[in-house]
Amino acid sequence: METIALPKKIKFIKGDRPNQKQVVIEPCYPGYGTTIGNVLRRVLLSSLPGAAVVGVKFKGADHEFTTLPHIKEDILEITLNLKQLRLKMFTTETVKLELVARGEKEVKASAITKNSQVEIVNPDLTIAHVTDMAGSLEMEIFVAPGKGYVAIESREEEKNEIGYIAIDSIFSPILSVGINIENVRVGKMTNWDKLIISITTDGTITCEDAFAYSTKVLIEQFTALIKSDEPMATEEVMPAAEEPAAPIKALEIKPKKRGRPKKTV
The missing domain is CATH 2.170.120.12 (DNA-directed RNA polymerase, insert domain)
Incomplete structure (x- = not known):
């Protein structure tokens, strides 16, 4: 099975505001910049x-x-x-x-x-x-x-x-998180993603630590899905029990009376 290429570079660039930095991740497989950026943004804003x-x-x-x-x-x-x-x-x-x-x-x-x-x-x-x-x-x-x-x-x-x-x-120490996606060349392909995440904190945590914490949260969540010690519970649907066929005599079906056909002149 062909594997999806992983990002090779990550760097932190000082932003224009205090306690702000940009996290640049590249190159991301086409479409994965948006996928990774959105999920990291949600965790950064809600779970720190x-x-x-x-x-x-x-x-x-x-x-x-x-x-x-x-x-x-x-x-x-x-x-x-x-x-x-x-x-x-x-x-x-x-x-x-x-x-x-x-x-x-x-x-x-x-x-x-x-x-x-x-x-x-x-x-x-x-x-x-x-x-x-x-x-x-x-x-x-x-x-x-x-x-x-x-x-x-x-x-x-x-x-x-x-x-x-x-x-x-x-309680969140994160003031704002923004994401931006740019195209980047990989070989002959020009549709790979460069993910830029802009993180602004309140000063109680560094942008580097906030990014590392949110990444760790996601790793733990996804690891739990594939390395659980107990098999995932599945609900079994029991087939309905078939009732035994009753003999025709037990149905007490009375024969229909047939009248004689009327003669026509």
């Missing part, structure tokens, strides 16, 4: 682990509609800013971070108390503004590891303290 804020608790606020004195932003705006925190976590458990800011100032992510289990990649992120020297902002920020997007509704079974505000979370 990351960390995000899952909830917050403000001192002096029982719910998200409470107004905080001497704070420029309302609670909804602050929670939206917290969703932009880029985090690296070194544990599989939820971690509580603390932030205390007093006096008139711009409150940034760098004001969050350091924790050995969490690294904040964007400490310059603005979270809120305290507008008066007598004002203060105190909060507990809950962060957790995860994958993909998790809505608040899917965590309704969690029992939280009074004043805890749940936040829908985007």
Whole structure:
């Protein structure tokens, strides 16, 4: 059986934006650039682990509609800013971070108390503004590891303290993935593919590591299909049992009465 040629070159090229690189894979068998590119894009966007804020608790606020004195932003705006925190976590458990800011100032992510289990990649992120020297902002920020997007509704079974505000979370460290296919010459053939994958991360993972992780995920999935220790279960359809033929006498078929033909004149 003729085998399909494999790509021979792969290189990473620095992109125009921070934390962006282009992965160039060539030459790909005709049509395989699109096949490989699409499946890698899906895995990159959906299956890479990351960390995000899952909830917050403000001192002096029982719910998200409470107004905080001497704070420029309302609670909804602050929670939206917290969703932009880029985090690296070194544990599989939820971690509580603390932030205390007093006096008139711009409150940034760098004001969050350091924790050995969490690294904040964007400490310059603005979270809120305290507008008066007598004002203060105190909060507990809950962060957790995860994958993909998790809505608040899917965590309704969690029992939280009074004043805890749940936040829908985007855990993926990938900001965007784009694919482009170009033709490349192989011998006399000019219809082979050059696959270009543009990956942009949030800085918590390198493009090289993101690409390697997604490739490993696909290899494990496909390997499971062909190297399973147990044979794949197949559903057998049992033929319907044939009923034994009944003797004609048992059918109690009565003979049809035949009338005499009428004479015609």
